[in-house]
Amino acid sequence: MVVDRSPAAVPEAVTDLDGSSPGGVQSVDRAITVLEILARTGGAGVSEIAEEMGVHKSTASRLLSALDARDMAQQDHERGKYQLGFGILRLASSIPGRLNVGAEARPFLRALAEKFQETVNLAVLRSNFAVNVDQAMGPSTLATSDWVGSLTPVHATSSGKMLLACLDTAERGRILKETGLPALTASTVTSRPALEKQLIAAAADGYATSYSELEIGLNAVAVPVRDHRGIAIAAVSISGPAFRFDPKKAPGLLAELKETGQLISEKMGHPRR
Template sequence: MGTKQDQGKTDMVGKALRLLVLLGDQPDGTNASELSRLADLPFSTTYRLLGSLTRNGFVQLDPDSRRYRLGLRVFQLGQRVAHAHGFAGAALPVLQRVTETTHEATLLQVVDDDRVLTAQKVDGPQKYRITSDPGGHELLHSTSSGKVLVAFSEPAESKRLVAELDLAERCPNTITAREVFRQEIERIQQRGYATNDEENDPGMRAIAVPVLDSRGIAIASLATAVPAFRYSVDELTQFIPLLKEAAEELAVRLPLH
């Protein structure tokens, strides 16, 4: 049984990790006062932990704005995890081939704590690019990948997500009604793909298919994302055969199951 001193150290580690998670949700960074409020920690504790994290490279401080951001050390660790799970080495060539055909961004995404985590992405050659970079999170209910991952989760988990997800409004097109979301998930299960019609970001559309294991459960999603002025939702469906073929290859390549 650990001593009170050991427990205190563990608690401080937990608080530091909480700060890192919160900073991950602030791509433009934030100040110590706001981070203290978000973490529900005393300002002195937050400031002391930020100082330690900054010295060790996990957090970066802009001296002019006094805003904190995730540091290079976090990125380096994330890259190691990605390599360890085979995303970078195994998925990249497949995503590149999809993008060579579509000339649009291709994304490999997974569920991470009731959100969508972008594990790998290949940008298209066009000037207009999407902002979902590896390591970034999106909502499950407002993205094509998220909806596919909900639809093809374990049946019990899928029901839980449909019933409990916070259907926050991201855009005017976001599905926020529980019954409408339930019906959308049922349609996705029947047709095998999901779309996002400016539901997560204005001016962006996407289509996604699941990467399925041998039981038919999604281990990841594969999506093509485009600016709305280039494709309608109906036009996006032309990429379904290509995405499904790539998803089948990824199901064999990815060491996720």
């Protein structure tokens, strides 16, 4: 008996990516690809998925049927398209409680501090203050302040302003009413309308700045870190002495800082837009 071992005789569902040997890794990879397509498109039919993946419609159909059986995908029978199933939510709901923004952010903070040679901080909003929970020091000998654990006023710091900018009007008003706007330096913003103007700009631009507002001669800029719900849970800032550090003039700094905020946000479950 002669066995046909040509590629055409090997079933597509059991071959590896190179078509040379059987294995389950390819099926797992394809199933994940299907989920990614459904997440990106919001819904797709068998033919659309097959075309994008470069597989036969029967293969796409089998993958969707398997995902449907596990509630990872579900079919809209009126449109005939598939979308993500509620099983995805069941799995995803177990993740946020185990995520630690400090631990997830640490390598990104270090990389940013090394690249721009300034101090990078991660802050969260607690008890009406911006509390620094982690820090990466730049190699400069001037970067000697340890801000970890420090409670800094929200109206006079870039992180505080960024966190305020992401709050709804009522919550922001409550915090500012309780804390007031005390002057810490001659540059501290003590006018509520002036601060609100800065916060509106921060929300629109995606970053907030502070120029000698907390300490004379200290400048900083911050961006938000968001969780899987899109809520700002922290802020990443870069700070340095005013004589050498102007956030808006440092080449590539704002773009790199925003990318860092996005990368940490992705680690916390926030998708890239």
